[in-house]
Amino acid sequence: MEITKEAICGTLESNDLLVKVAPRNELEVVISSEVMRQFGVRIREVVEETLLQMGVTRGQVVIEDKGALDCAIRARVQAAVLRGCECDELNWGVL
């Protein structure tokens, strides 16, 4: 999937995260989290795995995490990418 425009998804409430995506020539993932020291590696794993599943190889993905569970991270990243790709249809088979 190709991120063609800037998009945003999520909130900065506790247990949630804010995801911003933008077009770039390379893949760049920037993560900040209140629980970076404990879960930073895991958060990056979930984000990168989600991007891989969706076939995103280029674009900037900025995450501001407020202690979200994996399920919320996956959902917010997926929704932000779909918005950034101006794609309305989801391929459920890849999730």
Place this chain on the structure above:
Amino acid sequence: MGRLRRSMLFIPGSNAAMLSTAFVYRPDSILFDLEDAVALREKDSARLLVYHALRLPAYQSIEKVVRINPLDTPFGNKDLEAAVRGGADIIRLPKTDCAADVQRLEVEVERIEQACGREAGSTRLMAAIESASGVVNALAIATSSPRMDSIALAGFDYVVDMQTQRGDGIELFYARCSVLHAARFAKIDAFDVVFPDVNDDEGFLKEVALIKRLGFNGKSLINPRQIELLHNAFAPTEEEVRRAERIVEAAEKAEREGLGVVSLNGRMVDAPVVLNAQRILELAKPAYARS
């Protein structure tokens, strides 16, 4: 006695924090809402949040219901994909006006189950009745599909359709009785309306006493605070338990002595009375007892 379904807690599908933690309240059923609780611009994100929340291990022991948007909106079918693929036990269809609404949903559910490899028939359906048309067609709706699991009355839209407003309950009396009779005829469960004022415990308990007496299985809830109040109100009192024990003992004694009917304190104890007593004793078990 089947599984108790006293409380069905509504959780907004767009609220990541509530979706991640709502299982701690231990309602009998949890409803992830993709309809009225979600703003139009968040429908896409909420759908994905609910899909992933449904798969959380913490929710596997709780009955999971998803309220989708109506199928004639741009969101309905997408919501259904997420709910069925995510593993929802039950799909709640809002604004069900006639049997054809359920049958249309059934066709879509069947298609998705087949596409994702889910067991055919494993997704059950709940019809929410929110209009005069729905109430008049309640029996046809309740018997419209073998997947029908339950029927729920939704008060807000119904009273608007009836050109009235929420009050002491008289405005819902016909609808409650109609929906309940349809459910009992179809051998499915019935859920009562949401009680909107979360700070009015007295009013809430008064409404719970009414719907329990009418015979509803439970109630839709919008605040976790109401769960304990509701469960306590549905639990039998000590006096009811003692009476039920006496009835069951008397019935067992009569059976041993080869008697069909027995009298207890001058009142006849026959099969329906014994059945009711057994149900009360089941409700008195620790898992369902008053706290």
